[in-house]
Amino acid sequence: MKGSSIRTVAWSRDGIVLLDQRLLPARERYLHCRSAEDVARAIERMAVRGAPAIGVAAAMGLVLGAQRLASTSMPAFRRGIERLCRRFRATRPTAVNLFWAIERMRQVVASSDGNGAQLVRRLRREAGRIRDEDVAANRRMGAHGATLVPRTATVLTHCNAGALATAGYGTALGVVRAAHEAGKRVTVLASETRPILQGARLTAWELKRDRIPVRLITDNMAGYFLKKGDINLVVVGADRIAANGDVANKIGTYSVAVLARENSVPFYVAAPLSTIDLGTRTGEDIPIEHRDPHEVTSLGKQRIAPSGVDAENPAFDVTPARLVTAIITEAGVVRPPYRRALATLFRHSETVRGRTRPAPKMKKTPRRRRAASVRATRTARRHRR
Amino acid sequence: MKGSSIRTVAWSRDGIVLLDQRLLPARERYLHCRSAEDVARAIERMAVRGAPAIGVAAAMGLVLGAQRLASTSMPAFRRGIERLCRRFRATRPTAVNLFWAIERMRQVVASSDGNGAQLVRRLRREAGRIRDEDVAANRRMGAHGATLVPRTATVLTHCNAGALATAGYGTALGVVRAAHEAGKRVTVLASETRPILQGARLTAWELKRDRIPVRLITDNMAGYFLKKGDINLVVVGADRIAANGDVANKIGTYSVAVLARENSVPFYVAAPLSTIDLGTRTGEDIPIEHRDPHEVTSLGKQRIAPSGVDAENPAFDVTPARLVTAIITEAGVVRPPYRRALATLFRHSETVRGRTRPAPKMKKTPRRRRAASVRATRTARRHRR
Numbered sequence: 001m002k003g004s005s006i007r008t009v010a011w012s013r014d015g016i017v018l019l020d021q022r023l024l025p026a027r028e029r030y031l032h033c034r035s036a037e038d039v040a041r042a043i044e045r046m047a048v049r050g051a052p053a054i055g056v057a058a059a060m061g062l063v064l065g066a067q068r069l070a071s072t073s074m075p076a077f078r079r080g081i082e083r084l085c086r087r088f089r090a091t092r093p094t095a096v097n098l099f100w101a102i103e104r105m106r107q108v109v110a111s112s113d114g115n116g117a118q119l120v121r122r123l124r125r126e127a128g129r130i131r132d133e134d135v136a137a138n139r140r141m142g143a144h145g146a147t148l149v150p151r152t153a154t155v156l157t158h159c160n161a162g163a164l165a166t167a168g169y170g171t172a173l174g175v176v177r178a179a180h181e182a183g184k185r186v187t188v189l190a191s192e193t194r195p196i197l198q199g200a201r202l203t204a205w206e207l208k209r210d211r212i213p214v215r216l217i218t219d220n221m222a223g224y225f226l227k228k229g230d231i232n233l234v235v236v237g238a239d240r241i242a243a244n245g246d247v248a249n250k251i252g253t254y255s256v257a258v259l260a261r262e263n264s265v266p267f268y269v270a271a272p273l274s275t276i277d278l279g280t281r282t283g284e285d286i287p288i289e290h291r292d293p294h295e296v297t298s299l300g301k302q303r304i305a306p307s308g309v310d311a312e313n314p315a316f317d318v319t320p321a322r323l324v325t326a327i328i329t330e331a332g333v334v335r336p337p338y339r340r341a342l343a344t345l346f347r348h349s350e351t352v353r354g355r356t357r358p359a360p361k362m363k364k365t366p367r368r369r370r371a372a373s374v375r376a377t378r379t380a381r382r383h384r385r
Numbered sequence: 386m387k388g389s390s391i392r393t394v395a396w397s398r399d400g401i402v403l404l405d406q407r408l409l410p411a412r413e414r415y416l417h418c419r420s421a422e423d424v425a426r427a428i429e430r431m432a433v434r435g436a437p438a439i440g441v442a443a444a445m446g447l448v449l450g451a452q453r454l455a456s457t458s459m460p461a462f463r464r465g466i467e468r469l470c471r472r473f474r475a476t477r478p479t480a481v482n483l484f485w486a487i488e489r490m491r492q493v494v495a496s497s498d499g500n501g502a503q504l505v506r507r508l509r510r511e512a513g514r515i516r517d518e519d520v521a522a523n524r525r526m527g528a529h530g531a532t533l534v535p536r537t538a539t540v541l542t543h544c545n546a547g548a549l550a551t552a553g554y555g556t557a558l559g560v561v562r563a564a565h566e567a568g569k570r571v572t573v574l575a576s577e578t579r580p581i582l583q584g585a586r587l588t589a590w591e592l593k594r595d596r597i598p599v600r601l602i603t604d605n606m607a608g609y610f611l612k613k614g615d616i617n618l619v620v621v622g623a624d625r626i627a628a629n630g631d632v633a634n635k636i637g638t639y640s641v642a643v644l645a646r647e648n649s650v651p652f653y654v655a656a657p658l659s660t661i662d663l664g665t666r667t668g669e670d671i672p673i674e675h676r677d678p679h680e681v682t683s684l685g686k687q688r689i690a691p692s693g694v695d696a697e698n699p700a701f702d703v704t705p706a707r708l709v710t711a712i713i714t715e716a717g718v719v720r721p722p723y724r725r726a727l728a729t730l731f732r733h734s735e736t737v738r739g740r741t742r743p744a745p746k747m748k749k750t751p752r753r754r755r756a757a758s759v760r761a762t763r764t765a766r767r768h769r770r
Contacts, residue, residue, distance in 0.1 A: 025691035158605075189697075192681070194579060194603035197689055200682070204694045216696040218579035218681055219605035220543075220637025224702040227639065252605025254612065258647050259640055296577070296601055297585070299684050304582055306410035309589045311601040312574075317609040 006163040006206060009048060009057050009131070016060050018048045021164055021198075025205040036065030036084050043091040043098075046196065050165020051239045051275055052134050055097030058088040059127040062105045066123050070116035077116050081109050093287040094248055094316045095239040096277040101130055131167040137272040137330035138169035142178030145235065145270055145328040149179035153186050153232040156222060156260075159193045159250035160202035161237025161270065171270040172235040173203065175328060180212050187213040189231060191222050193250060195295040195313065219252050226263040234260045235328075238271040245321030245338025246283025247271075251314055257323040266325040273329055273349060276342055283318035291315050391548040391591060393438050394445060394516070401445050403433045406549060406583075410590040421450030421469050428476040428483075431581065435550020436624045436660055437519050440482030443473040444512040447490045451508050455501035462501050466494050478672040479633055479701045480624040481662040486515055519552035522657040522715035526556060527563030530620065530655055530713040534564035538571050538617040541607060541645075544578045544635035545587035546622025546655065556655040557620040558588065560713060565597050572598040574616060576607050578635060580680040580698065607641050611648040619645045620713075623656040630706030630723025631668025632656075636699055642708040651710040658714055658734060661727055668703035676700050 010017050015034040022045070023029050031047050033039045039061030042048050048057045065084040069077045085102050092098060108126045112119055149155065155176055159165075162173030169177060179186045188207055193199035200216055207214040217225065225231055234256055240248040247253070247269050260267040280286055293311035298304060305311065327334045327342075331349040334341045395402050400419040407430070408414050416432050418424045424446030427433050433442045447469055454465040470487050477483060493511045497504055534540065540561055544550075547558030554562060564571045573592055578584035585601055592599040602610065610616050619641055625633040632638070632654050645652040665671055678696035683689060690696065712719045712727075716734040719726045 026688070191605075192579070192689070194577070194605060200690045205691045208691055208694055214694065216678075216681055216690050216694055218636070219603065220576075220579060220640055221697060221699060221702075223640035223643060224636060224699055225697070227702075251603070251609060255605055255608035255640060255644055258608060258644055262643050262647075293601075296603055299689070300687055302685055302687055303411070304577070304684070305585045305601050306590045306593055309593055309599065309601055312606060312610070314606060314609055317606075317612070 006168065006209070008050075008053050008164055008167060009060060011060070015064055016057070018042055018057065019164070020047045021049055021202060022047055024164075024201050033061065033064065035068070036061045036087070039064065040087050040091050043088070049198070050160065051095035051097040051237065052166040052171070052272060053164070054092065054095055055101035055274060056127070056131045056134055056167045058091070058098055059101045059105050059130045061088065062102070063120065063124045063127050066116075066120045070120050072116065074116065077119065078109060081106065092289055094289045095275075096280070097272075097274045100274045100277075104130060134167040134272065134274075135169055137274075138166055138171060138174040139178070140330040141171060141270055141272065141328055142169065142174035144330075144333050145175030145268065146178035146182050146184070148233065148266070148268060148326070148328070148333065149175065149184055149186060150232055151184050153179070153184065154189055154230055155186055156189045156191070156225065156231045156234045156256065157203060158191045158199065158219075158222075158234075158236050158253050158256050160198040160206070162203055162206045164202045164206055165237060170206075171237040171272065173206065175235050175268070175270050176207075176212060177210065180210075187215065189225060190214055190216050191219045191252065191256070192216060193252065194219055195299075197299075198250070219255075222256050223259045226259045226265055229263075231265055234265060234267045235270055236268075238269050238275050239316055240280060240286050241269070241271055241276040241327065241342075242280040242282050242286060243278045243339055243342060244282045245324055245327065245336065245342065246286070247319045247321070247324060247327075248283060248286045248288070248316050249319065251317050254317040254319045257319040261323050267323060268326050268328055269319075269324055270328040273331060273346065276329070276346070278343065278346060283320065286318060288317070289315040391553065391594070393435075393549055393552060394433060394442050396445070400449055401442075403427055403442065404549070405432045406434055406587060407432055409549075409586050418446065418449065420453070421446045421472065424449065425472050425476050428473070434583070435545065436480035436482040436622065437551040437556070437657060438549070439477065439480055440486035440659065441512070441516045441519055441552045443476070443483055444486045444490050444515045446473060447487070448505065448509045448512050451501075451505045455505050457501065459501065462504065463494060466491065477674055479674045480660075481665070482657075482659045485659045485662075489515060516552045519657065519659075520554055522659075523551055523554040523556060523559040524563070525715040526655055526657065526713055527554065527559035529715075529718050530560030530653065531563035531567050531569070533618065533651070533653060533711070533713070533718065534560065534569055534571060535617055536569050538564070538569065539574055539615055540571055541574045541576070541610065541616045541619045541641065542588060543576045543584065543604075543607075543621050543638050543641050545583040545591070547588055547591045549587050549591055550622060555591075556622040556657065558591065560620050560653070560655050561592075561597060562595065565595075572600065574610060575599055575601050576604045576637065576641070577601060578637065579604055580684075582684075583635070604637050604640075608644045611644045611650055614648075616650055619650060619652045620655055621653075623654050623660050624701055625665060625671050626654070626656055626661040626712065626727070627665040627667050627671060628663045628724055628727060629667045630709055630712065630721065630727065631671070632704045632706070632709060632712075633668060633671040633673070633701050634704065636702050639702040639704045642704040646708050652708060653711050653713055654704075654709055655713040658716060658731065661714070661731070663728065663731060668705065671701075671703060673702070674700045
């Protein structure tokens, strides 16, 4: 299927290749990563982005790191893996799939005996599983979500929660793809998603590639079309869902949710269980990444604001659970009240393996959490220079 | 005062000069218009923009047209003026100040005897009055509006309703300037306002010039900062206010209004009486200009979406009166219920001269009005090519 033909992250002979999403749609260029550090930087600089995709990339990046450590002593190998896990955790603070994938990889090392070469093989298998499970989860999510899409529908989405944001097929766009494949007449209205323009550059690109009708709008037009009655439903992805159903996602998602509620349009969030973090109590506990203001004052190489003008650049916002009509997961569609529904979902789901265990970074006090967020931002800025 | 030093529109020796707002902030270049047609094109292409400013520009452009007609016979002169009025009415459909200013100029010719040279002198005086009244109205509006601004305040604004959008001082930014001049500590959060980026390019530019603290955000961040409690009030301008208080303004204004209401932040509209059109019953009767989709798929000369992707480009939206906390005019601050309050305002205001009379174009049936909107858009597109 076309949707799966987009290779966001893949093994190569001597490392991994990432489709460099900063260059789309102008150029379809692959970035070759030969070390864990190459992958960590690719995540920070958003060559690869999207919560599930960065989880997969980090897992695969850890394999590259493990390969280099394979010939060291076992204590050195384990220390090295811990150091690499810390490095990957520091890349971006908001998407929980990153911490979840790192934790799965860490558990492989923590729970295994064997020599370096054996551990590397097991890590590589685990990274492969994380990637394959993601695609499978997206397809199941798509099937569940498609039932919520009318036979003829205009769907508003924000940012890119598509094949490019995952190991393939997509979360929000997986729902669109599944509805399209089921013969429904789906048109997507994609908001461009400033500052990085994931909607204009990535969502438009992958939908056009799959011949799914798409029209582009600026972010500030969503309200106009919701009020006009042109939109049947909103579907977005998520970077982290708290235990109470609060959703962290790309900046602007909260605004769309408020506007959808104001105009009685259903607002759905499509995300795998790996995005749901029962260890994060509410949205207030989710660290929000603040990125370089330069992303706002410029567009690509073009400066758009007068020099010396300050800008703010929160990369995510939190949509309160009360604005979310339903959460679409691979294990089914979950409706409010979310705290109970999500907990039940995890208890019943066979696919869950240690996912309810929150990543260590997420247990911090609000104060330390803020510090972590700032640190991640500084790191990101430093690397961009 | 610095705010007034920005000359949006001015007479020159052989025509009029407009600060070309398409080039700001990169270049501060003036556009010389030697004919009415030059001015009409400058309005269509948004070299001059902002409801009050295009009203002033059209009035001054009519003077240039009248000068060329001065030596013709009086019937030919009057026919020529009517033709020019039609030309200017077709430039942009939403802002009512344009139709209002044209109507004032038309009345000068309709109600005067005398030869061509005399009529040209009267038209030039009337255009000068329209310009001077606009600056004076903005200053009075600023004084009224400043009373609504706390001693220390962060003000969110959208688009540019500043000196650049008027004959000087500004409407929404006039309120900010007046509060600043009164010694209040005002910081402005300016949303960039895609697709044309009036916020990033123009609001940031003129506030920086006046040393009023300003920080830039993308349009989709407004909700984040409103929810966070960082914003004390929202002030925007308007392109047309209907008799019931519905407000047409730059696309995205409706979204900000909904988000302000959701977060209990007051939402103010600052506009002169010339923006209020009692002949337009409700917001549904306001024609919305749809501009070239190219403005959305590109930024400046940089293409941002894949080629062949469609886009929508409504340039304005309508904010329902129920979301507007108050309307700030030169005659005072008006609060709901607006239909009665606005009618009373016009009856009591000494500055009103024939303003309650709707411009002819505005009396059309919705169907013909839509046609007018489409025509204006096509004209604009043709000229841009």
